[in-house]
Amino acid sequence: MTNTIFPIPAPALADIEGSEQKFPVYRIFCVGRNYHAHAAEMGVAVDKSKEEPFYFTKHPDTLIPSGSEIQYPPQTANYHHEMEFVVAIGKAGFEVSEDKAEELIFGYAAGLDMTRRDLQLKARETRRPWDLGKDFEESSVLAPIVPVAKTGIVNSGKIELAVNGETRQSSDIERLIWNVREIIAHLSKFYHLQPGDLIYTGTPDGVGAVVPGDRITGSIEGIGNVELKIAN
Numbered sequence: 001m002t003n004t005i006f007p008i009p010a011p012a013l014a015d016i017e018g019s020e021q022k023f024p025v026y027r028i029f030c031v032g033r034n035y036h037a038h039a040a041e042m043g044v045a046v047d048k049s050k051e052e053p054f055y056f057t058k059h060p061d062t063l064i065p066s067g068s069e070i071q072y073p074p075q076t077a078n079y080h081h082e083m084e085f086v087v088a089i090g091k092a093g094f095e096v097s098e099d100k101a102e103e104l105i106f107g108y109a110a111g112l113d114m115t116r117r118d119l120q121l122k123a124r125e126t127r128r129p130w131d132l133g134k135d136f137e138e139s140s141v142l143a144p145i146v147p148v149a150k151t152g153i154v155n156s157g158k159i160e161l162a163v164n165g166e167t168r169q170s171s172d173i174e175r176l177i178w179n180v181r182e183i184i185a186h187l188s189k190f191y192h193l194q195p196g197d198l199i200y201t202g203t204p205d206g207v208g209a210v211v212p213g214d215r216i217t218g219s220i221e222g223i224g225n226v227e228l229k230i231a232n
């Protein structure tokens with residue numbers, strides 16, 4: 001056994017629907033502004049004919065399972081929910097064509113890209129990285145991954161989120177500006193995608209703040225549900 005000065009951190013593991021086996025998470029990529037209505041509410045229009053998708057990353061240790069109860073995070077007064085369709089990569093690929101992109105998919109999950117919006121916007125205004133707004137403890141919520149063998153390739157379906165039972169986000173994943181094929185092909189130009197990579201594909205419009213005591217429930221048609229409770 002390797003002699004380390006402190007215990008090696010436990011790997012991030014995601015649940016797989018209907019399986020005892022776990023999905024070891026290698027990296028978490030997130031797509032920014034991937035629904036027009038959300039880009040508009042953030043005050044930045046997207047012109048697909050002139051732009052490429054962009055990404056930020058979250059460390060795998062930000063991952064927590066659906067159903068968790070967490071403390072309201074530090075250093076924010078505007079903690080936002082972002083409901084997202086998550087793609088789990090099961091095969092390596094580099095410079096993958098759109099035609100072959102779906103072969104890399106292991107499965108899909110419902111997820112939340114929880115965001116300290118005040119810190120993200122402050123970073124955006126000052127042209128600094130978004131890490132403090134995005135890449136923080138317990139900020140990546142993930143439901144069990146549903147293998148593509150069960151769902152088939154998914155490119156449409158309702159995506160919804162409610163806070164305390166009141167609907168806040170309601171859209172369809174067919175409204176993604178860059179769809180899953182396009183994202184995998186594009187992202188794989190910049191990274192050698194690996195089994196264990198997760199891609200949070202972006203949130204639809206309706207993002208908003210949650211406060212202590214709130215319960216978030218989200219769903220993606222044909223994929224599953226995700227839940228998060230903010231402790232009092």
Ligand code: MN
Binds near residue numbers: 031082084
């Ligand atoms: Mn997001």
